[in-house]
Amino acid sequence: MTVLAALALALALLPAALALANLGALRRRATGAPAPDGLVSILIPARNEAANIRPTLAAALASTGIPIEVIVADDHSTDGTAAIVAEFAAHDPRLRLIAVPPLPAGWTGKNHACHVLGEVATGRHLLFIDADVRLAPHGAVSLAAAAAAAGAALVSGVPRQVTGTWGERLTVPMINFLLLGYLPIPLMRRLQDPALGAACGQLVMVEAESYRRIGGHGAIRGSLHDGVRLPRVFRRAGLTTDLVAASSLATCRMYTDFSQAWAGFSKNAHEGLATPRALPVWTLLLGGGHVLPLLLVIAALLGAGPLPLAGAALALSLGTRAAITLATSEDPWTIPLHPLTVALALALQWNALLRPRRAGVATWKGRTYPAAQ
Incomplete structure (x- = not known):
């Protein structure tokens, strides 16, 4: 038990140190200033988004500090999405509605819609947002400023995640926890290693010329995980x-209950953690650093192990989660449930890896097509 407790403490120390460095690095980044002629194209792929699109459009059109155009790609919606966009466009010439052509073979739906948007946009920077993302008035100009300050062709960040049910609260916080607890952002900024590249597909700004030079979303046409691949x-x-x-x-409410969250995170698991080589390593890192400490504390309280080491590991794990949760303005009531959140995330990844895989199981807004390998 002492060896296990020491291992748990070491595994909890890694994300604690990385989170400390990462949160400091994000705070220290200068904002700079965008070029005065820097039009930003806010690009929104939309398929059956009638329930979401009104506040998304209102927020995008309320952007300040930089000239914008807003383009919505209606991807064969069968609800009132196109009519709502057309209604907004009739009152604001900065907004355009375009129709997405039929989905070509080998493409996933979102990537195709984004690629079409990228081809018609006229901005110096292209800001891709999901239809459930609400930009703050200064969101677009701040991202353009950050790109200018960093000399970055792509800049991204995780919007504040809105969670309304406990099913969401137990799943969605893993986005920021994995990003800030396990990606070394200072190292990412020093090295060009592609493996260190990361983004959140909900909110991605690219420099238009560079984006088109690398092939746009066509370069990842078969992917379901644009935040990793692009x-x-x-x-x-x-x-x-x-x-x-x-x-x-920006803010985003990705899902509305546990079943949606489980299905949503499962669809791109094979391009993230759920690979035969990666998942055993992640199970050790996450399970050992965040689930094992709680089990060891329970065992110690029952007289079966050293409480000080186990307690230190658990305190470090929860402290790391608390720092990330508070820095990203997520729900603080989920902090004590962190071991369960990690256990659920691992269960989801193992389920995605081990369940029988059939051709055409990946989905996006009601479509099925072969998942990227």
Whole structure:
């Protein structure tokens, strides 16, 4: 038990140190200033988003500090999405509605819609947002400023995640925890290694010329995980990518209950953690650093192990989660449930890896097509 407790403490120390460095790095990043002629194209792929699109459009059109255009790609919606966008466009010439052509073979839906948007946009910077993302008025100009300050061809960040049910609260916080607890952002900024590239697909700004030079979303046409794949394509081309603290720049409610969250995170698991080589390592890192400490504390309280070491590991794990949660303005009531959140995340990844895989199981907004390998 003493050896296990020491291992748990060491595994909890790694994300604690990285989170400390990462949160400091994000705070220290200068904002700079965008070029005065820097039009930003806010690009929104939309498929059956009638329930979401009104506040998304209102927020995007309320952007300040930089000239914008807003383009919505209606991707064969069967609800009132197109009519709502057309209604807004009739009152604001900065907004355009375009229709997405039929989905070509080998493409996933979101990537195709984004690629079409990228081809018609006229801005110096292209800001891709999901249809459930609400930009703050200063969101677009702040991202353009961050890109200018970093000399980055791609800049991204995680919007403040809105969670309304406990099913969401137990799953969604893993986005920021994995990013800030396990990606060395200071190292990412020093090295061009594609493996260090990361983004949040909900909020991605790219420099238009560089984006088109690398092939746009066509370079990841078969992927369901643009947050992983797109920055790596940029980095392989020798371009700089960066991350910013974005909880004040936008908000997003990804899902509305546990079943949606489980299905949503499962669909791109094979391009993230759920690979035969990666998942055992992640199970050791996450399970050992955040689930094992709680089990060891329980065992110690029952007289079966050293409480000081186990307690220190658990305190470090929860402290790391608390620091990340508070810095990203997420729900603080989820902090004590952190071991369960990590256990659920690992269960989801193992389920995605081990369940029988059939051709055409990946989905986006009601479509099925072969998942990227």
